[in-house]
Amino acid sequence: MIQSLVDGILTGAIISLGAIGLTLVMHMLRFANFAYAELLAIGAYAALVFDVLFSGLVPVLDTAFAPLTLSGALALATIIAMVITGASAVAIDWLVFRRIRAKADALSMVFASFGVALIVRNVLVLIFGHSAQLYSNDIAFAIVVSRDPLLLIKPDQVFVLGAALALMTGFHLILTRTTFGFALRAVAENPALAQVSGVRLSTMITAVWMIGGGLSAAAGVFYALTNQITPVLGHNFLLPVFAATIVGGIGSVHGAVLGGFIVGIASGLALMVLPSGYAPAMPFVIILAVLLVRPNGLFGRDES
Amino acid sequence: MIGLISYLAFFATMAGILAIVVLGLNLQWGYTGLFNGGVVAFFGAGAYGTMILGGRPEPGQFGGFEWPFLFALAGGVLLAGAIAWIVGILTLRLRHDYLAIATFGVAVAFESIARNAEWLTGGAKGLRGFPRPLEAAIGNTFVYGLCFLAMVMAVLAAVYWALQRLVQSPYGRALRAIREDEVAARSLGKNPTRLRLQSFVIGSMIMGVAGGLYVAFYAFVSPQDLAPILTFQVWAMLIVGGAGNNRGAVLGAFLIWGAWTGSGFALSKFAPAAMQLYTGPIQYILIGTVIVVMLLWRPQGLLPERITQRFTKTASKVGTTSKGAF
Numbered sequence: 001m002i003q004s005l006v007d008g009i010l011t012g013a014i015i016s017l018g019a020i021g022l023t024l025v026m027h028m029l030r031f032a033n034f035a036y037a038e039l040l041a042i043g044a045y046a047a048l049v050f051d052v053l054f055s056g057l058v059p060v061l062d063t064a065f066a067p068l069t070l071s072g073a074l075a076l077a078t079i080i081a082m083v084i085t086g087a088s089a090v091a092i093d094w095l096v097f098r099r100i101r102a103k104a105d106a107l108s109m110v111f112a113s114f115g116v117a118l119i120v121r122n123v124l125v126l127i128f129g130h131s132a133q134l135y136s137n138d139i140a141f142a143i144v145v146s147r148d149p150l151l152l153i154k155p156d157q158v159f160v161l162g163a164a165l166a167l168m169t170g171f172h173l174i175l176t177r178t179t180f181g182f183a184l185r186a187v188a189e190n191p192a193l194a195q196v197s198g199v200r201l202s203t204m205i206t207a208v209w210m211i212g213g214g215l216s217a218a219a220g221v222f223y224a225l226t227n228q229i230t231p232v233l234g235h236n237f238l239l240p241v242f243a244a245t246i247v248g249g250i251g252s253v254h255g256a257v258l259g260g261f262i263v264g265i266a267s268g269l270a271l272m273v274l275p276s277g278y279a280p281a282m283p284f285v286i287i288l289a290v291l292l293v294r295p296n297g298l299f300g301r302d303e304s
Numbered sequence: 305m306i307g308l309i310s311y312l313a314f315f316a317t318m319a320g321i322l323a324i325v326v327l328g329l330n331l332q333w334g335y336t337g338l339f340n341g342g343v344v345a346f347f348g349a350g351a352y353g354t355m356i357l358g359g360r361p362e363p364g365q366f367g368g369f370e371w372p373f374l375f376a377l378a379g380g381v382l383l384a385g386a387i388a389w390i391v392g393i394l395t396l397r398l399r400h401d402y403l404a405i406a407t408f409g410v411a412v413a414f415e416s417i418a419r420n421a422e423w424l425t426g427g428a429k430g431l432r433g434f435p436r437p438l439e440a441a442i443g444n445t446f447v448y449g450l451c452f453l454a455m456v457m458a459v460l461a462a463v464y465w466a467l468q469r470l471v472q473s474p475y476g477r478a479l480r481a482i483r484e485d486e487v488a489a490r491s492l493g494k495n496p497t498r499l500r501l502q503s504f505v506i507g508s509m510i511m512g513v514a515g516g517l518y519v520a521f522y523a524f525v526s527p528q529d530l531a532p533i534l535t536f537q538v539w540a541m542l543i544v545g546g547a548g549n550n551r552g553a554v555l556g557a558f559l560i561w562g563a564w565t566g567s568g569f570a571l572s573k574f575a576p577a578a579m580q581l582y583t584g585p586i587q588y589i590l591i592g593t594v595i596v597v598m599l600l601w602r603p604q605g606l607l608p609e610r611i612t613q614r615f616t617k618t619a620s621k622v623g624t625t626s627k628g629a630f
Contacts (some may be wrong), residue, residue: 032401034341034408096596104603107339110404111539112599114341118536118592122585130581239412242405250399277420284409291394291402 012264013164017219019244019256021212027251031109035116041234043217050077086213243283249300323557328510334547336503337483342411350515353380373437377516384512430526546605
């Protein structure tokens with residue numbers, strides 16, 4: 001029970017990070033972006049590449065911060081991966097979504113996003129192969145927090161939770177304390193009115209992709225650090241991050257964070273009664289439940 | 305010679321079954337503007353439903369009721385329709401992309417049930433041993449293959465004819481009206497939510513028909529047959545052929561299925577041995593590229609939607625040829 005809860009909180013933190021950007025993109029560009037979760041995979045693989053590069057160039061960086069398996073090289077690589085993933089999100093928007101936005105409706109964008117997701121995922125397979133990879137081959141020993149009930153926690157997990165919360169707090173401060181944050185919220189609220197007030201829409205769209213890409217990359221690295229990296233990493237997170245945005249209400253950053261934790265914890269607890277094979281379907285059940293009782297999510301507003 | 309003919313018959317049967325799926329999607333997306341992200345689930349519901357009702361009994365396995373083929377097929381089709389109804393009633397009154405997310409979720413949920421509920425679906429190894437209709441009466445496998453092809457083509461023609469009648473009727477115009485401008489359609493007394501739900505359920509049931517035919521063709525179904533790529537293939541078929549044009553939908557199905565099998569054959573024949581493991585991903589990238597490039601370059605497809613004469617006189621004035629956001 002307690003173990004499922006703790007694991008659920010950790011997965012929830014990763015889902016929350018992924019959902020923040022998605023909820024903003026969905027709200028601002030008004031389409032369900034099915035390619036979004038692939039950003040997690042791009043981030044995880046970009047970090048892998050730079051981790052190997054840095055540890056090769058500067059061997060000093062390769063030593064892990066005990067008791068974590070995280071090394072200095074990986075920490076640097078993660079920051080670079082966040083920038084690269086943000087840039088790829090912007091690039092995909094320029095190459096595909098912006099052009100389709102200009103001439104077709106929102107549902108064509110949904111179609112295109114599915115196509116983009118398929119391309120990204122399989123290009124990752126071509127480059128990195130089908131098999132799972134790890135940042136570090138060191139064995140991460142779990143700490144026995146309590147024996148009855150049994151509760152095992154890896155130091156990496158504690159670090160990931162802390163780092164995820166720090167990123168979310170940082171983004172919260174940007175949103176609520178800076179002019180840029182106000183502009184971002186204004187655009188999400190009412191694009192036309194924000195433009196009249198002197199906010200440049202295209203800059204804000206680029207910013208949202210950069211932020212979403214960066215947070216997703218962090219989520220991807222965090223997941224890979226505590227589990228492993230596979231090309232289907234993004235695909236596996238697609239439904240959970242969508243569920244988190246719907247639970248929280250589309251457009252609400254705080255809702256997305258809360259929704260991520262709800263989805264993570266609910267999925268974790270559900271696995272106590274259901275075989276683990278049903279895990280991928282859990283977010284769908286949560287989506288149906290939310291649509292049934294509160295169609296606009298916890299913090300969403302009725303747009304119709 | 306017989307080998308070539310039976311291969312062509314095999315190819316055409318599969319393309320025909322997929323063309324039925326594309327026609328179902330065309331009613332949803334092409335005529336009503338509904339996004340179905342889980343085509344594979346409705347196809348799978350038809351396939352598994354038909355298999356469970358019409359299959360042979362196996363020890364420890366639910367189902368195997370050996371219903372006559374038509375009744376089993378009807379059961380599978382109803383199952384597909386029931387799933388569509390539940391999803392539709394929950395999502396169609398909300399933001400339009402909720403349907404996309406929910407249908408995608410249906411596909412994921414359906415696949416996990418197919419993989420895990422062994423008592424019902426046989427799990428990963430699937431269900432086998434479907435008594436193919438009239439197989440014993442015909443005997444010869446070559447002749448049977450041709451007869452099966454004829455049956456699939458007959459069903460395809462029937463579905464095509466029925467859909468043509470449907471979309472050219474006032475009902476079809478109402479569907480297009482809510483696709484183009486929901487507010488205007490509502491002001492004319494149409495109920496968009498109900499019409500969307502009906503279109504979504506009918507389209508999904510057509511996909512269920514194709515699933516039932518698929519099971520009768522292979523006499524076997526497993527989660528492998530319900531890989532998510534099927535949804536992408538069906539979309540590519542519709543987008544290439546032309547959404548909102550039933551002839552385009554059928555054309556797209558045959559073109560894309562030809563390109564898919566052709567590229568698979570070429571890759572397995574000419575690609576270096578080290579690349580063989582990656583023929584799947586290469587084909588997936590091709591399908592994804594086809595979808596994205598068509599949307600960018602020719603979103604109306606090879607055979608664009610044709611507005612009938614009667615309709616054009618009034619439609620040309622208001623310019624409803626492009627799909628407006630709703």
